Amino acid sequence: MRRALVLCIAFLLIMYAKFDGNQLVTQSTETHLPSQDYLPVERNWSANIIVVGYNPTLIDELILLQGLPTARYYTTEDVEITYNIDYEIYFADKSYVDDLRQVMLDNSNNGTGTGTRLDESALIYQKAHLDEPQRIFYPRDGRVIDGYAVEDWLEENPFVAPPSLGYTLYLVNFSEFDRADHSLEHWYDYHPEDPDTGEEQDWFRLEWDNPLNPDVTMDYPFFGGRYNTYLVDPSAHHWYLKWCRIWWSEEIGTDRDFWTQDLEDKVGTLNLSAPAGVASLNVYLRDCIWDPITQLFFPYQHQPASYVNSGTLKALIFCMDVANGTSVESLEWVTDADMQKAHLEELYPFIQWDVDVEYLDIDEETVWNNLFWTYATVEPDGTTVVDGGAMFSAIYNIMKPLFVADDENINVFGVVFIKKQMEMHVYGRTYTGLGGSGQTVIWKSWERYYRPDGVTPKDGISAVQLHETMHAIGFHHTWQHEYYSSDFSWGPMGYFAYHNGTSTFDKNWVQGTYLDQMEATLWNELLTRPQTEYDRPETELAEQLANGAFSRARDFYNEMEWMAAYEALIDARDWIKRVYSSIEDATPPVIHAWGTIPHEIGSDEFLVWAHVTDENSGLENVTLHVQIDEGIIQSFPMSLEGANWTVQVPASGPYTNLSIWIIAWDWGMNMARGNTISQVQAPLDWLFPLTVTVSTAALVIVIGVYVLRQKSR
Structure with a gap:
């Protein structure tokens, strides 16, 4: 049987054919009628699926794509967004597979103890005995491949040009790297790290973030999110999906075969010479690609970005052991306001962000201290146990209104409690933080911030704070129960590992849906x-x-050039304002007075001021125009300061003729031009002899005076 399996996998690997990517459009099973109550906007997205290392005759494209979304519908208060989705399947040729294989071999380490295996029996026991921590992670041997190197190569060498508006998924098979008995497997290192320390993540969740489970490696079978691509390798080793299957078992109605069976295992159970076996293989592969397509590429679980003007994150970090020697200053490394702001501006670049982080001694904050201990108790062993749900609600109802505004903009209030030997309980489990409704609260025990020596910083809170902040602004997890493999993406919304920032999928979602609303609203206007x-x-x-x-x-939108699309819509907004204003206003602005400081200007810098008003549509701009010696006319936009518009004109150097004038436009597209002020200076070839003559005359006078004085003596 094992020999048959190896031959079958080899058959999958060595059989190639050159296929054009025939587009398959599956029909949506949804019946959707646009609502008359919303402003509509519609986009046409696409996804390329590149099949790498499979026998094309074993890929049934209809089964592989069956049930994948062909349209998504999202609604906000005013706008209905429709995303139409097309899929194209391509089969990589042998040359491309060979090149990709070589990239993997050149950027990998095949050795002992390079990965992690999960002791499922120990995990099952710990789940039944939550107060008895277990060792569930052990080292394993195999080939660890640099996911960044592979992802960079795919970005630089796509098999086909990526969609202008869409994504590329690589479905790969490299079973050849593995042994039939699984004693050696392969997987990918996607370089998870803590943003605050730069430490490589070698720990997993709070229940196993302890000395029983040291040096856990985060083994990725799938990965993506630094670009608009995602790689799915069902032949690769993993432990996380097995952990999900056990830890969340109460929430799971249907197990997915790829959680516990890699590609070799699955093929070993199938007769691929029979249609039923081929169909089962394609269902298995469809399950593998389902999560990233439905939760990363075209997510159903997130809310469209809030169409607002500004965002605020106010965070309070309470240090709770100052009296016992843990100073506030010693914890100021655990997050960084500038980093938080940079991540939010990268995610949501169209609005102004204000981020403020305060570090406080809770013993000096009586109200907060009382609130905390109202919902926390100390166990006999000294552990502080927090009722997370009740405390979260109390903070939301009592404290949040005191720190952030309650308006239509994004206002996130974050609270962090740092205390030794602390746990937060909610929903019958232990968690680190909660987020939602514009609020985040994190309860992370002091010990988890440091390496076992209690000195070396290991793990701050920026990743958790970003995760909870994104909840507060409308993101759900990259996983939903029964669908967990999107957690292998680069973004912060999963439970598997951390990275320093947000993924391209996150940014595309926020910026795309913001622009959808912006365009629909302006177009309707x-x-x-x-x-x-x-x-x-x-x-x-x-x-x-x-x-x-x-x-x-x-x-620009169709090229995923989000900032350029935004700037074009800003132009559209301004022209629409001019449309409305020009209908009502045909009267130009009034230039009451204008002048320069100093009054007599030369070649040095000078200030221009103007008193200009418009009683109808309002002034759009006032501009100073400068022309030197009939050369190019330079324009200097003026700024309103008090009652006057002003601008500082830099030094010009010598000139013969200088002319300046101002032009004012109102939003009704009416123009007023002020009178021209001209200044004439003598040319240099005239000034120089004059200077010499005057200097010579002065010298003669001085000599004459000197001679007369000598004679008078």
Whole structure:
């Protein structure tokens, strides 16, 4: 039987064919009627699936894609977003597989104790006896492959050009790296680390973050999220999905074969010469690709990004053992306001973020101290046990309103309690933090911040804070019960491992859905503008340019150039404002007075001021124009300071003629131009002889005076 299995895997590996990527469009099983109550926006996304290392005759494309979403529908308060989804399947040729194999071999280490295996019996026992910690992780041998190197190579050498608006999934088979008895396996290192210390993550969750389970390796069978790609290798070793199957068993109705059977195991149970065996293989592979497609590429579990103008994160970090010698200053490394802000700005770049972190001694904060101990008790062994749900609610109802605004913008209130020998209980389990409704609370025992020596920083809270903050702004986990393999992505919303920041999937979701709402709202504003019997030429021009801005925004969106799309929509917004204003306002601004300081200007820098008003649509801009010696006209935007518009003009150097004037525009596209101020200076070839002549005359006078004085003596 084992020989048959090896031959079958070899058959999968060596049989290749050159296939064009025939597009398969599966029909959505959903019946969806657009609502008349929402502003619609529709996008056409796609996903390329690159099959690597499989016999194409064993891939049934209809079964592989069956049930995958062909459309997603999301609604906000005002907007309905429709994402149409197409799939294209390609089969990598032998040359490409050979190149990828070599990349993996060149960037791998095949050795002893390089990975981790899970003792499932010990885990089952610990789950039944939560107060009895167990050793569940042991070292294992095998080939660990650098996931970054593979991902970088795939990005630089895609088998086919990636979709302009969409993602690429690589479904690979490298069973050849493994032994039939599983004594040697392969997996990927995706370099998880703690953002605050830079320490490689070699620990897992609080129940096993202890001396019983040292040096845990985070073995990835799938990975992705630094680019718009995800790699799925069902032939690779893992332990996390086996852990999920046991730890969350009460929530699981249907086991997935790939949680416990790698590709070799699955193929060993099938007769691939029969249609039923081929169908079972494709169902198995579909289960493998299901999670990243449905929860990362086109997630159903997240809420669209809030269409707001600003975001605030206010965090209080309470140090609870100051009286026993743990100073506030000694814990100020556990998170960083600048890092938190950088991550949020990277995720949500279209809004202004304000992040403030305070470190406090809880003994000096009476209200907070009383609140904490209202919902915490000390066990006989000295462990502080927190009722997480009750304390979270009390903080939300009593304290949160005192620190952050309650308005339409994103306002996140974060609280962190750091105390030795502390646990937080909720839902019958032990957790580190809770987040939702614009609030995060983290209870992390002091011991978990340090290596076993109690001195070396190991694990801060920035990753947990980012995780909980993203909950507060609408993200759910990358996993849902029965679907856990998306936790192998680079983002912070899983339970498997940490990285320093958010994934491309996270950023695409936030920025794409924000722009969806922005475009739908602005487009509706343009469509519903007041209609007049006769439009001014200015109105027609503004409408034409608004349409052009929308066209650019859609082009940029379809290339996933989010910031460029946003800037184009800002242009559209401004042109729409001009459309509305030009209908109502045909009166230009009034330039009451303007001038320079000093009044007489030369070649040095000088200030220009102007008093300009517009009583109708309001001033859009006031600009100073400068021309030197009939050369290029330079423009200097002026800023409103008090009642006047001002600008500082830099030194110009020598000139013959200097002309300056101001132009004011209002939002109705009406212009006013001020009078021109001109300044004439003598040219250098005239100034120089004059200077010499004057200097010579002065010298003659000095000599004459000197001679007269000598004669008078």
